[in-house]
Amino acid sequence: MTKRISLTQYLIEQQRGEAQIPAQLRLLIEVVARACKRIAINVNKGALGDVLGTAGSENVQGEVQKKLDVIANEVLIEANEWGGHLAGMASEEMDDMHAVPHRYPQGEYLLLFDPLDGSSNIDVNVSIGTIFSVLKHQDGAEVTNESFLQPGTAQVAAGYCVYGPQTTLVLTVGRGVVMFTLDREQGSWVMTEDNVRIPEDTKEFAINMSNMRHWAPPVKRYIDECLAGKEGPRGKDFNMRWIASMVADVHRILTRGGIFMYPWDKREPNKPGKLRLMYEANPMGFLVEQAGGAATNGLQRIMELQPTQLHERVAVVLGSKNEVERVTAYHREAQ
Numbered sequence: 001m002t003k004r005i006s007l008t009q010y011l012i013e014q015q016r017g018e019a020q021i022p023a024q025l026r027l028l029i030e031v032v033a034r035a036c037k038r039i040a041i042n043v044n045k046g047a048l049g050d051v052l053g054t055a056g057s058e059n060v061q062g063e064v065q066k067k068l069d070v071i072a073n074e075v076l077i078e079a080n081e082w083g084g085h086l087a088g089m090a091s092e093e094m095d096d097m098h099a100v101p102h103r104y105p106q107g108e109y110l111l112l113f114d115p116l117d118g119s120s121n122i123d124v125n126v127s128i129g130t131i132f133s134v135l136k137h138q139d140g141a142e143v144t145n146e147s148f149l150q151p152g153t154a155q156v157a158a159g160y161c162v163y164g165p166q167t168t169l170v171l172t173v174g175r176g177v178v179m180f181t182l183d184r185e186q187g188s189w190v191m192t193e194d195n196v197r198i199p200e201d202t203k204e205f206a207i208n209m210s211n212m213r214h215w216a217p218p219v220k221r222y223i224d225e226c227l228a229g230k231e232g233p234r235g236k237d238f239n240m241r242w243i244a245s246m247v248a249d250v251h252r253i254l255t256r257g258g259i260f261m262y263p264w265d266k267r268e269p270n271k272p273g274k275l276r277l278m279y280e281a282n283p284m285g286f287l288v289e290q291a292g293g294a295a296t297n298g299l300q301r302i303m304e305l306q307p308t309q310l311h312e313r314v315a316v317v318l319g320s321k322n323e324v325e326r327v328t329a330y331h332r333e334a335q
């Protein structure tokens with residue numbers, strides 16, 4: 001039974017323990033967690049608040065912004081500007097990075113986030129979430145977009161908050177993965193999982209099957225084998241899930257195993273994939289690896305990719321280690 005400690009107690013223990021997380025990083029995580037509580041309040045208003053529908057604008061990806069995308073982004077910016085823990089922030093919803101205003105002290109960290117992932121699910125009341133990634137900033141250097149272009153292995157913390165039947169914060173500071181559930185009566189985050197582990201094998205895959213005709217052969221081969229079930233080469237039946245909200249699909253995988261795939265496809269051959277490296281694939285890759293899983297782009301470990309642009313996309317294959325290794329092997333055989 002997991003000991004029901006608060007997020008604050010966990011972070012204080014991480015300051016004292018082997019992780020020795022610095023005070024500024026502890027403050028950063030507490031500020032992000034508090035911002036996620038405010039986002040949850042807005043998300044949970046639904047049709048009762050003026051939070052549904054579109055904001056009448058587009059983001060850097062050319063995607064129509066939902067009102068909650070903009071609200072969540074503003075909550076994270078306002079919460080993190082003044083604390084002295086950050087040098088700058090980057091968001092899916094902003095073309096360029098946002099430097100901490102000169103009126104506030106500059107900190108040691110860079111925060112990247114997808115403020116509300118899964119926006120297409122907002123109006124239909126399906127789980128959505130906030131994803132965040134933390135990098136170190138080079139002391140004293142000017143903060144530019146280039147400051148953020150560090151590989152996923154440079155992350156010092158990562159996490160997400162899933163706004164679903166429960167509001168759950170999932171976090172790693174590089175010493176495993178822990179989960180906190182929001183106790184709405186106290187308004188505090190209470191630890192509910194202290195050692196998240198992904199089973200190395202699974203019978204559940206997550207992919208948008210409507211794109212099947214556009215996939216590369218290794219992906220088609222892998223999914224065809226899953227669909228062949230007991231009578232096929234895998235010798236077992238598989239189940240499929242696709243929530244179209246990465247946070248919800250990854251949360252299921254961290255909870256019971258599985259493989260999640262958003263591969264390259266020929267609809268937009270010049271794009272390596274749909275998902276974004278810096279604030280979706282890298283933080284989720286960090287969490288999955290810390291929980292004993294794996295995360296590749298089909299060929300390489302996602303966290304070892306050297307970013308060249310703040311909003312660059314990447315193909316994603318992540319989850320149960322043995323399944324990810326199988327898909328990656330199929331890609332290597334096809335080279």
Ligand code: P6P
Binds near residue numbers: 117118208262
């Ligand atoms: P599709 C949400 O828009 C997102 O970025 C991820 O959260 C999700 O996994 C994926 O896109 C869903 O994409 O093409 O199935 O709608």
